[in-house]
Amino acid sequence: MTETSMPVPAPGAPRGPETPSPTTSVSRAPQQIWRRVRGLLLAALLLVAAGITFAALTSDGAHGRLDPRSPDPTGSRAVAELLKNRGVTVDVVTTLDEATAAAGPDTTLLVAGPNVLTAYQRHVLRAATGDSSGRTVLVAPGRSSVGTLAPGTHADSAGPVTSRPADCDLPAARSAGTADTGGFRYRTDTHDAVACYPADGLPTFLVLPEHGTGDTVLLGSPDLLHNDRLDQQGNASLALQTLGSRPHLVWYLPSLSDPSAMENPGDGSGSGDDGAAVGSGFLDLVPSGWLWGTLQLALAAVLAAIWRARRLGPLVTERLPVAVRASESTEGRARLYRKTNARDRAAETLRSATRDRLAPLVGVPIRDAQSPEFLIPAVSACLGIPSDSDAAALLFGPAPADDAALVLLTDQLDALEREVRTS
Amino acid sequence: MALTGRTALLAALGSLPVGILAPSWTGMLAVNVPLSLAILCDYALAAPVRTLRFTRTGDTSVRLGDTANVRLTVTNPSGRRLRAQLRDAWPPSSWSSEAEQAASHHRFTVPAGERGRLTTLLRPSRRGDRQAQHVTVRSFGPLGLAARQGRHDVPWTVRVLPPFTSRKHLPSRLARLRELDGRTSVLTRGEGTEFDSLRAYVPGDDTRSIDWRATARQSSVAVRTWRPERDRHILVVLDTGRTSAGRVGDVPRLDAAMDAALLLTALAARAGDRVNLLAYDRRVRARVRGGAAGGDVLSAVVTAMAPLEPELVETDARGLSTAALAHAPRRSLLVLLTSLDAAPVEEGLLPVLPQLTRRHTVLVASVADPHVEAMTRGRGSIEAVYGAAAGTRTAEQRRRTADQLRRHGVTVVDATPDALAPALADAYLALKAAGRL
Known part of the structure; x- marks a missing residue:
């Protein structure tokens, strides 16, 4: 009320030192908020931009690799189409359950990425394929996976992929001739195994006979199945004969969304505790450097807590006078x-x-x-x-x-x- | 033993080599064992705290609202350089704000065998004695990773004196006092006045004051002049009982009463009267015998008042009267700074008042509450009107109590804290002018 009745100074009039500032509000003005958050916003923007750039730079042709639906250079649509033309049905599966269900004497099961399977998945897969009397093709199984998926076999160091002669008695290999093979080299204890395409004395193409008429084929590198190499050398011949020996081809592309990837290998019932399985899975995925670094950081946090917790001398107490308003009894009477x-x-x-x-x-x-x-x-x-x-x-x-x-x-x-x- | 932020920072930086180069127990040990050794070495090389020697100098008293400097001298007798952080701990009310409390923290360096001087600034927010609690020293090692910490007890007391804000009224009252001295023949002679001098008669002087004997000796007519008697005794009695604890405005009633007592003391000391002080609730809290008139008595009274706090007990009026009588053997002006609440006065003071008034002139001064006065003026809403009724009733009761006291021949001064000191000074001057001291 008094403010509105006060004379308003002319626009050009000098203001006295006692003139109050235009506003007495203590909440921040929009400009101040902007000044405060713009640094954070810029940082967030940079982070997002860097993430997008990084993703764009690193997303090379690996996408759709060995996928029978992919026409990319590293895809495998060409071989799948050729097999279809020859009357072989090609089914793409992405989960372990579908793959094991499809295993049978009339079926060729191609495992596109045996190395990304968990130990539990490998066990289940091996149990299903071992005595199915069908053919199992493992594409470039590494050291960790070959022991489970093809017992008695070991993977040796990987070599370059070049044209190599078949150099064995397998009819398919003989008719195909030279092919682009390489990658992992295998050593096996199985006596009647057929070893082809040797590199430095060890085979990169290995056929292991299994129970009944079944067998397991180990392929040292996936290159001969890729679209861009299929028409070179005897790649197509070898691929068609390897994959077309049975009327059905099941193409197993392991995926992260497969629920069996979360199963605990030690759990016999097959339905483990999800939380624990996820936790251990996450810790398994984190590189160990991060874990140890975090442990050291935790130690630093403890030291910081000790630093801050030590007070510079105890608190000082003081006897304070009572604060009773003298007018209290009068106010009480009014109430x-x-x-x-x-x-x-x-x-x-x-x-x-x-x-x-x-x-x-x-x-x-x-x-x-x-x-x-x-x-x-x-x-x-x-x-x-x-x-x-x-x-x-x-x-x-x-x-x-x-x-x-x-x-x-x-x-x-x-x-x-x-x-x-x-x- | 105390760690520093540097230690935590080094440990945090150690997570980089551990994470990148050697993510294993080996890496952890490789980082943390040297760090622990460095901490231990630093601790061992820090200057010892136990052997430090402290002495204090500086202000021992300060007026409330002013700043006191207390200096702390640190002697480092060890052979190592002392890099230290120090906290000179005082009670929280030694500073007026949180920000000022930072003055108790010091960071300093004292070379081996030398001395350093620190100054702690105090600006107390309450009256009374402030005692230094302890000095905590944290002595850092040369690397700044670890520190030794210890405490020393270096006693010091700063007495915070009442602010005496009513000082500003003193010059005007002193002027009135001088006028009083000069009011020669107009002042009728009587009890409490004494013969001052003779001077020549001027028309208008009271003819009764002509000194015929002196006139006969000289050629002109002489009149006698009188002045208020000097060297009268004044006893200021502060009631420190529960009624003095109530807050009026933001300070207890006692503080307002002290302010008024100080102005009276300063004035009376200049007027040549002897001022004594007595603070009493159920026992004597403070006592000042102003034997010698002059400026000393004011500082004695101020110092005596400083540590007084209201006690939450009912004042023993009988004991107060006895103590006052014992304290004022000669005829005095008793200035009683107490409350005018009906119950304490009727049950406590009134029965003993005749003993006091028989020999002495009694003046009762009381602090009125401006908030009650504001309530009395409340209008407009039903709450305000009820407040006004309650305030009026309180004021009425005080007035009735004051009337009861006046019937016993007591002078009563009842005023708000701001007005009490000048009102009391005026009442004193009026009594002096009337020759009733």
């Missing part, structure tokens, strides 16, 4: 009046005080201030009004009936006192 609606008492107190103040003003001795027969005529005479009933009702009347009447009475008493003072 008590309000609670009990003591209008009569409040009105009498206020009237009595007004009478005491009026008495000296109108020339009545203070000891007669509370008696109507002295005070009222004096007040009437002072105000110059003939009838004294108003003043009598005001100063000695009955208690007000409601709260509004009490407030009004107070104001009227003030008005009367003012009138007497000014008359």
Whole structure:
């Protein structure tokens, strides 16, 4: 209220040092918030941009690798189409359950990525394919997976992929001739295994006979199945003969979304505790450097806690004086009046005080201030009004009936006192 | 033993070699064993804290609101350089704000065998004695990785004196006092006045004050002049009982009463009267015998008042009266700084008042509450009107109590904290002018 009635200085007028600043608000202005968060926003933006750039740079042709639906250079659509033309059905599966269900004497099961299978998956797969009497083709199984998927066989160090002669008695290899082989070289304890395409004395193409008419084919590198190499050397011939020996081809592309990848290998029932399996899976995936680095950071955090926890001397206590407001009893009395609606008492107190103040003003001795027969005529005479009933009702009347009447009475008493003072 | 942020930082940086170069127990050991050795070496090489010697100098008293400097001298008798952080701990009310508390922390370096001096600034927020608690020293090693920590007890007390804000009223009251001295013949002689001098009669002087004997000796008419008697005794009695604890504004009633007492003391000391002080609730809390008039008494009174705190007990009025009578063997002006609440006065003070008034002039001064006065003026809403009724009732009761006291011949001063000191000084001057001291 006072601010609006204050004279507003002219726009060019100099402001005094005591002129308050335009705003007294302590909350931040939008500009301040912007200044505060723009650094963070810029950092977030940079992070996102770097992430996108990195993803774009690293997403090379590896996408759709060995996928029988992919026409990319490293895809395998060409061999799949050729097999279809020859009457072989090609089914793509991505889960272990589908792959094991499809295993059978009429089926060739191609495992595109045996190295990404978990230990449990390898066990399940081996159990299904070992005595299915069908053919199992493992594409470039590494050291970790070959021991489980083809027992008795070991993978040796990998070599380059080049054209190599078949150099064995396998009919398919003989008819195919040279082919682009290489990659892992295998060493096996199985006596009747057929070893082809040797590199530095060890085969990169190995056929292991299994139970019944079944066999397992180990392929040292996937290159001969790729679209871009299929038409070179005897690649196509070798691929078609290897994969087309049975009327059905099941192409197993292991995927991360496969629920069996989460199974705990030690759990015999097959339905393990998901939380523990996920936790161990996550820790397995994190590189060990991060784990050890985090452990060291935790140690640093403990040291920091010790640093901050040590206080420079104990707290100092102090005896403080009591803080009782002297007016507390008066305020309590006011609340008590309000609670009990003591209008009569409040009105009498206020009237009595007004009478005491009026008495000296109108020339009545203070000891007669509370008696109507002295005070009222004096007040009437002072105000110059003939009838004294108003003043009598005001100063000695009955208690007000409601709260509004009490407030009004107070104001009227003030008005009367003012009138007497000014008359 | 205390670690530093540097230690934690080094350990955190160690996570890089551990994570990148050697993620194994070997890597952890390779990082942490040298770090632990460095911490131990640092601890061993830090200057010892136990043998440090401390002495204090500086202010021993400060007026409330002013700043006190307390100097701390640190002697490092060891053969090693002392790099230290130090906390000179004082009670929290030794500073007015959190920011000022930073003054208790020091960072310093003292070469081997030398001394360093630190200054702690205090700006107390409450009256009373502030005692230094202890000095905590953290002595860092040369690498800043670890520190020795220890405590020393270096006692020192700073007495925080009442602020005496009513000082500003002193010049005007002193001027009135001088006028009083000069009011020669106008001042009627009587009890409490003494003969001052003779001077030549000027028209307008009271003819009754003509000294005929002196006139006969000289050629002109001489009149006698009088002045208020000097060397009167004043006993200021502070009631430190529960009624003095109530807060009026932001300070206890006792502090407002002290302010008024200080102005009275300063004024009376200049007027040549002897001021004594007594603080009492159920026993004597403070006592000052102003034997010698002059400036000393004011500082004695201020010092005596400084540590006084209100006690939450009912004042023993009988004991207070006895103590006051024992303290004022000669006829005195008793200035009683107490409350005008009905119950304590009617049950405590009134019965013993005749003993006091028989020999002495009694002045009762009380601190009124401006908040109650504001409540009395409340209008407009029903709450405000009830507040006004309650405030009026309280004021009425105080007035009635004051009237009761006045009927016993007691002078009563009842004023808000700001107005109490000048009002009390005026009452004193009026009594002096009337020759009632």
